Amino acid sequence: MLAHEELTLLIKSKYPLIFVESIDEEYVVNELRQIAGQMGLILYQWSITTGLRRGHQINPYYQTNDPEKMIRTAFSLHPDGSESGLFVLIDFDKHLENTIVLRLFKDWLNRVKNTKNTIILIGPQCNLPKDIEPEAGHIVGGYPNEKEIASILKETFNDLIRNVKGTVSLSLEEMQRMIKALKGLSGQQIRNVVNQAFIEDHRLDIRDLETIESCKRKIFDQEGLLEFSMTETRENIANFDNLKHWLNDRTDSFVSESNALPPPRGVLLMGVQGCGKSLAVKVVAKELGLPLYRLDIGRLYSQYIGQTEQNLRKALKTVDQLSPLCLWIDEIEKGFAASFGETDGGVSQRVLGTFLTWMQERKSSCFLAATANDVHRLPPEFLRKGRFDEIFFVDLPDQKTRESLFRIHLKKRGLDPQGFDLRGMAEKAVDFSGAEIEQAIISALYRTTSRKVPVTTDHILEQIRATKPLASLKDEEISNLREWARERTIPA
Ligand SMILES: Nc1ncnc2c1ncn2[C@@H]1O[C@H](COP(=O)(O)OP(=O)(O)O)[C@@H](O)[C@H]1O
Ligand SMILES: [Mg+2]
DSSP: OOHHHHHHHHHHTTOSEEEEEOSOHHHHHHHHHHHHHHHTOEEEEEETTTEEEETTOSSOSTTTTSHHHHHHHHHHSOTTOSSOEEEEEESOGGGGGSHHHHHHHHHHHHHHTTSSOEEEEEESSOOOOTTTGGGEEEEEOOOOOHHHHHHHHHHHHHHHHHHTOOEEOOOHHHHHHHHHHTTTSOHHHHHHHHHHHHHHHTEESTTHHHHHHHHHHHHHHHHOSEEEEOOOOGGGSOOOHHHHHHHHTTGGGGTOTTOOSOOOOEEEEEESTTSSHHHHHHHHHHHHTOOEEEEOHHHHHHHOTTOHHHHHHHHHHHHHHHOSEEEEETTHHHHTOTTGGGTTTTHHHHHHHHHHHHHHHOOSOEEEEEEESOGGGSOGGGGSBTTBSEEEEEOOOOHHHHHHHHHHHHHHTTOOGGGSOHHHHHHHTTTOOHHHHHHHHHHHHHHHHHHTOOOOHHHHHHHHHHOOOHHHHTHHHHHHHHHHHHHHOEEO
């Protein structure tokens, strides 16, 4: 449902209080202004900087910057019920921590009940006191949808052409792609991004999609927890045959909406370090045709102590808004380690709970791709049936896979694999992970480049001999891991 319809419905249902969770105040206020017009209500608007203002009037009511005075003023506005209004308060929930303001606010709420007045709070997060919360209608989102993005774009284009001069040339199909790329941003962010792309060369065409996407990435990086990530084609990963087969059957599920089957929900890749789990996630996103975003759980703890759950909720909401997408959580056991709980007052337990609930209940088409190295630190909840569609086990590469690893990584560095003894190198690289094979090639290249000679099989063999693979040090750990995986997972 559009934010507009949802809001109208809540106002008509005579909720005394509605909380709109949105970072895009401007957009929400605009919607509310239209709704007020349609319903014959007066729009009152308040923020700590502007005070309380009526309709389009510029001057606020006297001294209403002060929350307490504002409520007292609002109280006196229509004692006879001759007029009704929408009272739109921005970032007001913080002030409810003050006991006097809270008391006054409750009185105001009681008065508003059973009238046509509605109090509407807008803020990035709903933090209502417990005793008020049950009275409030609640809307999450309030970001422009595709139709609204289209109209913001048209407005912005017109403005630009009129004021800055230049051209916009986009076909209908290109326009559609641009709209998709702008999803998840606020109205103001959309205008900024488009302006930026236009100003560079006074032209806006499909080539600007790149600028737009990189701006969008920056915006998300600023917000911290979600990070846009590049994807990878399946030719660049050795083995993972079962995962590839699994994906073959599902590649169209996010593209064709007519598909009667529910889209896949997620996979967990677990196993030996350096064997391509993270890389495989990039392939998964590519194959499913989804943009890939990484959720940095580690940062969640370090950056925002005390607000961990709220920030996770916010990030997950962004995920829902950006969907369809592939959400990547790397080394999931680090973020949700089973042993954290005793030392941090239960924060990590609650974070885990929040995440599991989201996993269970999400309706958005978000594909979850998680990796894990250490099964013993992984909370068992993740392994229950239904949490992931499949758990794949990633083992050390066998002979054939090692050969492909050499082939892929030689090619990646502009070398022709035909000039090398792939089989011979692979035979000597028993117990090597993919990362170690790659490293052997890189080290050989450093050696030979500094000596100004072309790299050969022998140079690489030399590096292989000089390497003690991690797996040989962790022999027991890996056997345990295999043992564990045998009954619970399928080989990747
Ligand atoms: N199966 C593989 N195919 C191609 N490259 C691989 C493979 N496994 C590992 N690599 C190389 O090693 C690097 C590190 O692997 P990574 O995906 O980070 O491993 P993991 O997440 O399992 O620890 C990759 O970026 C890639 O260059
Ligand atoms: Mg990794």
